[in-house]
Amino acid sequence: MYDFVVVGVGPAGARFSRRAAERGYDVLALEKGEIGTPLACSGHVSTDIWSITGPGAREELFQNEIYGARFHVGGPQSRAYPFYKREVASNVIDRVGLDRHLADLAREAGADVRDGYTVTGVTEHRDGVEVVANGPDGTETVESKLVAGCDGPRSRVREELELPQPDELLHGVLAFSEEEDHQDFVDVHLTAPTFFAWRIPRGDAGVEYGLAAPPGVQVTRHFEELIDGYEIDVSHRCSGAIPIGPPERVTSSRGFLIGDAAGQTKPFTGGGILYGTTAADHAAREIDPDRPETVVDYERAWRNDLSRDQRLGHLLRQAYSLPEPVQRIGLRALSGEIGVHMDRPTSLVSPAHLRALVSRLRP
Ligand SMILES: Cc1cc2nc3c(=O)[nH]c(=O)nc-3n(C[C@H](O)[C@H](O)[C@H](O)COP(=O)(O)OP(=O)(O)OC[C@H]3O[C@@H](n4cnc5c(N)ncnc54)[C@H](O)[C@@H]3O)c2cc1C
Structure with a gap:
């Protein structure tokens, strides 16, 4: 046994x-x-990932490093509200x-x-x-x-x-374009009901576009709108469930x-x-x-x-479900340097985050 x-x-x-x-x-x-x-995940993780891997993992799995996220209330042409750290916040991995x-x-x-x-x-x-x-x-x-x-x-x-x-199973979809992109920001679009759509630069491995939303929402239609907004061709579409x-x-x-x-x-x-x-x-x-x-x-x-x-x-x-004018006011007020750990929202009250907020006040 x-x-x-x-x-x-x-x-x-x-x-x-x-x-x-x-x-x-x-x-x-x-x-x-x-x-x-089959793949059904972006592989966008905090750098803590390397604490659970073995020797040689970074060389084998690493694709790109990310310092922050640009939030948008609309599609790609809408205003971007950047949130970023001074050090690498996350990695994109295979x-x-x-x-x-x-x-x-x-x-x-x-x-x-x-x-x-x-x-x-x-x-x-x-x-x-x-x-x-x-x-x-x-x-x-x-x-x-x-x-x-x-x-x-x-x-x-x-x-x-x-x-x-x-309580809930969201429906997530992903697809990839072949453009090489080493930018160190992801884009987050608050356009999908109760959740969001994203663009993740994956270095030499291309760019990933994705979206998640609750069942019943027309995920495919929202996803097509995202892709059309970026005016890009995508392939290797895949999907998966996200339990909340x-x-x-x-x-x-x-x-x-x-x-x-x-x-x-x-x-x-x-x-x-x-x-x-x-x-x-x-x-x-x-x-x-x-x-x-x-x-x-x-x-x-x-x-x-x-x-x-x-x-x-x-x-x-x-906050993803707030009226758009309120989202814009909130993003404008809060965007800038942050010290939050992407896995730990409780770090909103961490010394690192408070230091980042104070540093914004310096001339
Ligand atoms: C579109 C999308 C994007 C995502 N992006 C991210 C991200 O960027 N970062 C992040 O941290 N998380 C992301 N996630 C979530 C992440 O993929 C999951 O949280 C993670 O995979 C959970 O790991 P797990 O081992 O619990 O389950 P899984 O990775 O789902 O593994 C479960 C395994 O069980 C196997 N299995 C199922 N049923 C059986 C059975 N009856 N018998 C034997 N084997 C079985 C499956 O084949 C599978 O290999 C994303 C999810 C989706 C859908």
């Missing part, structure tokens, strides 16, 4: 598998497709490569990571969990002390364990969710790579497979760490 069966090998599953294997646990990680594909890199680290730590296995059933028993998967050789059943649902926004494990859904939550509970008697499955995203950007991997570290540290009741310690630990930022993130998102 395994200590943990991990379902899904995205950033959250790979990170948890690595950390649990490093603690000496017997870990089997099952990924339904080929690790890293997201497919990141998943493969994190999965390799999990393997090196001793986890048995397999792709081509789709988990279709999870049953909790008093003394363990049965996980059913369709693999290359047909249907297999594996037994484990606990199951980790790291299987993304439409989590099968969440459904099987009858855990609550996140989190749900009130992400643990059961022998199961727990991490990452998008648990709604561990930033409500004001939809970014989830660093929240998911941070929560994975809490899970590996807190959960003892021989004491399944320790899932409660994980639930407490990740919420203690992330829930204040998530609550503040919800508040920030409300």
Whole structure:
């Protein structure tokens, strides 16, 4: 019997598998497709990403560095309100490569990571969990002390364990143009209802255009308007879901969710790579497979760490729905140098941010 069966090998599953294997646990990680594909993510992350990667990662994955964002209330021709830091705020990275890199680290730590296995059933028993998967050789059943649902926004494990859904699933779309662009600003357009559209320069890898909005909104129409505004041809269109939550509970008697499955995203950007991997570290540290009741310690630990930022993130998102004249006044008043950490809205009251505000007052 395994200590943990991990379902899904995205950033959250790979990170948890690595950390649990490093603690000496017997870990089997099952990924339904080929690790890293299909792409449905911008890979725009704070520089903290390099704290969870291994040697050589930056050379392999780095595409561009970003100092700030230009906000627009309308399309590309509308006025830009820049928010920026003096140092690099974030990096744009190869997201497919990141998943493969994190999965390799999990393997090196001793986890048995397999792709081509789709988990279709999870049953909790008093003394363990049965996980059913369709693999290359047909249907297999594996037994484990606990199951980790790291299987993304439409989590099968969440459904099987009858855990609550996140409040909302946004629909995100992406496409790429081939223009080389090493600019160090992203553009954010507050044109999509309750969310936004974006342009991300990816260095030699071209430029990404994207948009996310709630279901029911005509995402494609808004996306076409964005592309038309930039007067650019795009290809490689892809899409994915962004969970906004989190749900009130992400643990059961022998199961727990991490990452998008648990709604561990930033409500004001939809970014989830660093929240998911941070929560994975809490899970590996807190959960003892021989004491399944320790899932409660994980639930407490990740919420203690992330829930204040998530609550503040919800508040920030409300600004996307303000009337346009109010948005313009707010952006004009607040734009300029900032000291905020892109993953931590609570850093709005940090010394770094206050210093940045004071520096604007200097002649
Ligand atoms: C358009 C878009 C842009 C985004 N941009 C950013 C960004 O710039 N920065 C950022 O931080 N975040 C971004 N995100 C969010 C980010 O992609 C997610 O938060 C992140 O991928 C979550 O990681 P995860 O490991 O929890 O889930 P995932 O990355 O979704 O991984 C889940 C894995 O589980 C596998 N799986 C699913 N079901 C099964 C099953 N039944 N059996 C076995 N395996 C299964 C999937 O194939 C997948 O590999 C974006 C999302 C979207 C949609």
